[in-house]
Structure formats: C-alpha cells, structure tokens
Amino acid sequence: MQEFVDAWNRKCDELPHSGNNLGDSIIEFVMRFVAYTACANALKEEENRKIKEHNANQKDSNKKLNPIRDNHANTDLVSSRLVNAISDETFSMLLHNANELSNVLTQHNLSVKNARKIRNILNQPNQKKGFIDTLLKVIYSIRCNLFHGEKQSLPIQADVLHLTAQCLAEITPLVLDQIRREENMILDDFINELLNQNLEQE
Secondary structure (H helix, E strand, O other), X not given: OHHHHHHHHHHHHOOOOXXXXXXXXXXXXXXXXXXXXXXXXXHHHHHHHHHHHHHHOOOOHHHOOOOOOOHHHHHHHHHHHHXXXXXXXXXXXXXXXXXXXXXXXXXXXXXXXXXXXXXXXXXXXXXXXXXXXXXXXXXXXXXXXXXXXXXXXXXXXXXXXXXXXXXXXXXXXXXXXXXXXXXXXXXXXXXXXXXXXXXXXO
C-alpha cells in the first residue's frame, strides 16, 4: 500500500502547479483521490477482517459487531479514526484549506450546498470528527460532480480541485498510518478500542 500511495503522490508532486491550469488540477485531484480511496478501503478491509474474526469467536449474537459496508460508513470510519491521530498543525491546515474552498465556492456560486456545509462546520472548530466527516463528504461530492456532472471549463474549478487535492494530501498519510497501527494490534485491544470509540461518539 505504501508503494502504491507513494507512486501516485510522486506523480502529483511532478505536476507544474501553475495555479490556474485546470488540466493539471484535474490530474492532481484524481491522483490524490485514488490514493486516498485506496487507503480508506484498505482501512475498512482491515477493520472488517478483525470484526469477522471477533464475530467468529462469539456464541452470543448480541456481542457480534456489524461490518462496515457503504461509502458513508467508510467516511465515518476514517473521520472517527483520525480524531485522535491528527495533529493540531495538520488540523489547522485543513481548516485553512476548507475555509478557502468555502470562499471560492460561495464567491462563484458553485455548489452552494457544499459551501454551506463547510461554513457550518467551520463555526464549530472543536468538533474535529464532524469537520473531517463533512470535509470528506464534500470532497466526494466534488469528485462526483467532476466525473458525472455537467462538463464546463471554468478557471475557478482549478482552485476548487487544487484545494481539495491539498486536503487529501494531508489526510491520506494519516489513514495509512492508521492501517499500519491496526494491523499490529492484537484482536482484543482493537475490539476494546472500537467499542470505546463507539461509546464516545454516541
């Protein structure tokens, strides 16, 4: 996984980053998104592997845990695991990029719904999980608009894609670190931590 992510990130780092080149920004965003998605899916697979192992040892069905299935659950998984892993410096950088992204979307009347979501969560800077969760969902929405939405070339789109790509560049290494951490955890420790996190977020 590390080699895969490094390969995609190296390609991004080799881009000229002229600042308003839509083609380069699309490539940057897609590469960052591919690397992030690979890590998020690998984290889900690792947790589901441990949950499956835990369930196999449980005779009481009430003690069995539900596996992670859909994309929204995956987003929730990533945001839950990064709450304690993200440094203040990285979190501040994400807040800054999210604020810039909200301003760009608002000023140019692009995806007002996403801009409003970001603005609302920026007003609650202490809610790390909510912020990360919202940011990831907005990024996914931008990805869907890029792949499936109406195709038009606007210079400002380069800024939107570059800002979201920068957010992914900060988040992806944290997800990769979490995968490594969970791979090295014994099952009982993982399950206890998972249950405690679920209680904290209820």
